Amino acid sequence: MANKISAEEFFDDWSVKYDDLFKAPKSYVHYLNEAAKIFHQYNYHQGSILDIGCGTGLLSELLQGNFEYTGIDISSKILDYAAKRGYQTIHRSIETALPEIEDNSYDFVFCLGSLLFIEDVKTAVEHIYRVARQAILISLDETTEEYIKKFAVPVYNHSKITVKNAIEDYFILGFTSSTTGISIRTRLIYIEQNS
Numbered sequence: 001m002a003n004k005i006s007a008e009e010f011f012d013d014w015s016v017k018y019d020d021l022f023k024a025p026k027s028y029v030h031y032l033n034e035a036a037k038i039f040h041q042y043n044y045h046q047g048s049i050l051d052i053g054c055g056t057g058l059l060s061e062l063l064q065g066n067f068e069y070t071g072i073d074i075s076s077k078i079l080d081y082a083a084k085r086g087y088q089t090i091h092r093s094i095e096t097a098l099p100e101i102e103d104n105s106y107d108f109v110f111c112l113g114s115l116l117f118i119e120d121v122k123t124a125v126e127h128i129y130r131v132a133r134q135a136i137l138i139s140l141d142e143t144t145e146e147y148i149k150k151f152a153v154p155v156y157n158h159s160k161i162t163v164k165n166a167i168e169d170y171f172i173l174g175f176t177s178s179t180t181g182i183s184i185r186t187r188l189i190y191i192e193q194n195s
C-alpha cells in the first residue's frame, strides 16, 4: 500500500472536476448511463433512493421520476455537490453507516462505482439487501492487477462474487480511468426484492 492515499483525500481533491469527467468527450464513465437504462426498464417513477458512495449525485440527473435521494459518502467536498442536487447527505464511510440503517428503509438502493473501495464487500452487500424494500442496482468493477497497483487509492476486485436473485447481471466497458488511462469492465447487477 506504499504511496496510496485515502478515498476521502482523493475524492475531496477530485470533487471539483468529477462531473466534467462524466461529460467529457472521451467518455470516461459508462456504467452510470447503463445503470439508469436498466432501472428505467422496470418502470419505477417514485420513491426513496439510498445512493451508497453517491459522489456528486449524478445519478439524480439520469433518473427520470419523482425520487427522494439520500447519499452516503466519505468525501465531504463531493457531498457538497450532491446536496446542491437535493440529496440528504450522510458523511460517513459505507462500512460504518450501513449497519446503522434500519431494515427495509429505502425503496431503492444504488451502489455504483463504490464497492471497489470496500474490502469486506460481502458484509456491504448483505446490508444492501437488508435495507432495500423494492429493488437494488449495484456495480462491481473488474479492476485489473495493473489498476490495483497504479491507482492512487486502495481498490479491490470483487467482480466475481455470487449475488443472489439477480434479474440483470452482465459486464460492460465500465470506465476508463483518467489518472491511469486503464479501461475497466464493470458488472452491473439488478435485483428485485420480491422476485
Ligand SMILES: C[S@@+](CC[C@H](N)C(=O)[O-])C[C@H]1O[C@@H](n2cnc3c(N)ncnc32)[C@H](O)[C@@H]1O
Pocket: 007, 008, 011, 032, 052, 053, 054, 055, 056, 057, 058, 059, 072, 073, 074, 075, 078, 092, 093, 094, 095, 111, 112, 113, 114, 117, 118
Ligand atoms: C467513483 S466514485 C462514484 C460516485 C457515484 N456513485 C458515481 O457513480 O458517479 C466513488 C465514490 O465512493 C466514495 N467512497 C469511496 N470509499 C468510500 C467509503 N469507504 N465509504 C463511503 N464512500 C466512499 C468516494 O468518495 C466517491 O464519491
